[in-house]
Amino acid sequence: MSEPQDPIRVAIADDQELMRSALRMMVETQPDLELAGEAADGHEALALVRTKRVDVVLMDLRMPRLDGIQATAAITGERPATRVVALTTFDLDDYAFPAIRAGASGFLLKDARAEEIVDAIRTVHAGHAVVAPSTTRRLLEHVATAPAADSGRAADIRAALTPRELDTLLEMATGDSNAEIARRIHLSEATVKTHVGHVLAKLGLRDRVQAVVLAYEAGLVGHRS
Template sequence: MIRVLLADDEPLIRVGIRTILSSDPGITVVAEAGDGHEAADLAGRQRPDVALLDIQMPGADGFTAIELVHRASPATAVAMLTTFGTDDYVARALDGGANGFLLKAATPRELLTGVRTVAEGGAFLSPKVTRRVITGFRARREARTRPDHERVAALSPRERQVLALLGAGASNAEIARELHLAEDTVKTHVSAVYVRLGVRNRVQAAIIAHDSGLAAER
């Protein structure tokens, strides 16, 4: 069962999202919050698998809440759920450590797929913002292409395999099956790859994998 924390300052929005999530027998909403501070407090107590955070909330907004939730419950994956899919919002969310970015205009199926993907250790972006995100990150990273290649070259052979699979969009469970490893071992390798590359999430790691040609090596 995927346990979800839902944070949005509009009660009617929370009702609608909760209704959609509850339509999947494998997902349950364990807590609801109206601001970022409350979301972090509930994350620390409930330890949800996924925190769905709105961006525009009183007190602590969604960007601040990402850090607060991760601090309170490091194992909780964060996905943003917002009306606004601007380049700046997407970039700030992913830079802050979010693993997903969903629009409130998304279809119910897209929302459920996003929650499941993030819960399984993957990254999910609403299709409407995916191309802009990749283009934006590449443009911002042009000045550091050489350092990225040097960091990739410094990875161990196993870490390079993990990065290649991240570049292919594989979840932790899929990486474990592909490499015949325990899922906990995969999580350790993924964390090590993040640290060595200086990235915060799977989207950033995947872009580096593609830029360095690793994804094509599979």
């Protein structure tokens, strides 16, 4: 028999008590989730993560004293194993892009269905990223038109990856899934998944969303030579 899995410990950070209550009930109805605590602002969220084991934080981005973006940066810097799902009522670049750069592994609107939020918790805990489709599309458009970073960054990436891994990174920059990439480059989905894992590990990235941002910002996309 397989050993029972420990529940995923979830912290809720939101300055609105009604929202915290709704998220708390959502977490407590899931047998594989466990409430680790609640916070009304970024300082409380950071203190909670520092004193308790927290696997995933549901993080409101607009909070007093210390906002969710600053709290996300502090948490992911101090506790790399803790994942953050950013929640906001605003599907705006001003919130999505800084949250992802701060280390959030997920970005969802607060009006997402409960099942979507629960699935996002499980997905980021497993090491993957979750971003609302509309945000993903605009994220790609945003970083594609941003000024490229210095050429040394691209050279470092090329030096760190094998040719196949570099190709995989460029394919990831399309925003497509492993299955879609596998069909396009005629490899098995398992092989693509392995290459993706190597890319993330070698570049020290948390998930594929960060890989996409890096590929664009380093000026690699569109420069396959």
